[in-house]
Amino acid sequence: MNKAFTKIFVIFWKDMLMEFRTREIIISVLVFALLVLVIFSFAFGTGIDVTEMTAPGILWVALTFGGVIGLSRTFAVEKENSRLEGLMLCPVDRAVIYWGKLAGSFTFMLAVAVVVTPIFLALFNLPIFLPRLALVIVLALTGFAAVGTLFSALAVNTRARDIMLPILFLPVVVPVIVSAVKATAPVLAGAPWGDMLTWLQIMIAFDIIYLVAATLVFEFVVEE
Amino acid sequence: MNKDIPNSSIRAVEARGLEKTFGEQRALRGVDLTVSRGECLVIFGPNGAGKTTLLKILSTLVKPSAGSVRLDGIDIRDKPAQIRRRISLVGNQTFLYDNLTVYENLKFYGKMYDVADLENRIREVISWVGLESRLHDRAGTLSRGMQQRASFARAVIHDPSILFLDEPDVGLDPHASAMVSDILGNINSGSRTVVMTTHNLERGVELGDSIAILDRGKVVYQASREELSKADFRQIYDRYTETGR
Numbered sequence: 001m002n003k004a005f006t007k008i009f010v011i012f013w014k015d016m017l018m019e020f021r022t023r024e025i026i027i028s029v030l031v032f033a034l035l036v037l038v039i040f041s042f043a044f045g046t047g048i049d050v051t052e053m054t055a056p057g058i059l060w061v062a063l064t065f066g067g068v069i070g071l072s073r074t075f076a077v078e079k080e081n082s083r084l085e086g087l088m089l090c091p092v093d094r095a096v097i098y099w100g101k102l103a104g105s106f107t108f109m110l111a112v113a114v115v116v117t118p119i120f121l122a123l124f125n126l127p128i129f130l131p132r133l134a135l136v137i138v139l140a141l142t143g144f145a146a147v148g149t150l151f152s153a154l155a156v157n158t159r160a161r162d163i164m165l166p167i168l169f170l171p172v173v174v175p176v177i178v179s180a181v182k183a184t185a186p187v188l189a190g191a192p193w194g195d196m197l198t199w200l201q202i203m204i205a206f207d208i209i210y211l212v213a214a215t216l217v218f219e220f221v222v223e224e
Numbered sequence: 225m226n227k228d229i230p231n232s233s234i235r236a237v238e239a240r241g242l243e244k245t246f247g248e249q250r251a252l253r254g255v256d257l258t259v260s261r262g263e264c265l266v267i268f269g270p271n272g273a274g275k276t277t278l279l280k281i282l283s284t285l286v287k288p289s290a291g292s293v294r295l296d297g298i299d300i301r302d303k304p305a306q307i308r309r310r311i312s313l314v315g316n317q318t319f320l321y322d323n324l325t326v327y328e329n330l331k332f333y334g335k336m337y338d339v340a341d342l343e344n345r346i347r348e349v350i351s352w353v354g355l356e357s358r359l360h361d362r363a364g365t366l367s368r369g370m371q372q373r374a375s376f377a378r379a380v381i382h383d384p385s386i387l388f389l390d391e392p393d394v395g396l397d398p399h400a401s402a403m404v405s406d407i408l409g410n411i412n413s414g415s416r417t418v419v420m421t422t423h424n425l426e427r428g429v430e431l432g433d434s435i436a437i438l439d440r441g442k443v444v445y446q447a448s449r450e451e452l453s454k455a456d457f458r459q460i461y462d463r464y465t466e467t468g469r
Contacts, residue, residue: 010335010336014324014328018324021323021324022323081317081319081321082319083319083321085319087336088284089284089311089312090308090333090336091305091336093305223287
């Protein structure tokens, strides 16, 4: 078990090092997410009524579509130079490869959220310190990464992988997007925990189901 | 690394009735192959003969549609992870990460294989391929020939007992291609078993202890090096790859 964790970390660290060198995922996702925020904040304005109605949706549009851009690179980088075959030749369970790539995807999306969310809160004149929003973001991004890593591996072998990933990914993560939006609204409005509890439970259930299911089916997705 | 290999009478590679179909297309049609420990088998064949498919099946990357493969006496379906510790593959793609240095690439693969004393092992394999001076350069900045040498270092970092080489000299200039033979000599000084595919008849006959010709998914010819001369082999190759056309 310890060895599996070590290998997961080795794959994760390799992805971090590569991203640190190129910054191709972080920069492109960040620019996209910030553009969405700015465009929507100008389009809808930032009055109190508008903020309550639209702000949660704007944040999650930015993070969701930005996430899709990042997820599309998760396995694309392994496809180049047949590196996925190099990984598949390693004496590790396929699930280890999945969890290593998932850890990388989650970290990239979280890094983007860490930058985008304070800017979003500032744009809409909301308090910057919202720990409950951090919880919503972590749960939602876990779901995105669980599904997105699996579908990224699936889409990478198709010709139109950039189109295929959003087509596969977005319908499946609808429950997470809806739950994240619904859970974010009471956080921004300063409502009590009870108002967001159901949505948090849905996200937790979704995360567990998809983490387990993706771990089990990943082998069949990557093997020819 | 190879201390747990079963007794020496067991064949390193034993394939029986291997078949592979992709949709309607039959890439392999009942391939039987045996390679002894420490032997170098060179497989020739025209494009589309099934050489790459065969090596991908032998190296556990692709599952056969029918037939069985035993490596060092172990069925690859039973213990794939154990098998993968004992094998490696060099193709015309290097599996290297361009944005990592050669050292970082070797360290990554070494850790994935739990290589003991990894720093020393990296120094050892990098000297075999003569890339000491480029160890800390990014893989993407190396020439194609150097990248292939780094790929050889990557392939033997875990000291595999069986090495599969899928046209490792494709895209290399004659000098770099000749160097592949030298590197094979360096990394194969022990008792490593090598199964290699190539289009280079002369070099292949030089390197191989035994020779096979694969055509249209079947082994149509197999002989030991002693049984043929380089001059004869060109005629043999032409004859067997023209069969039935």
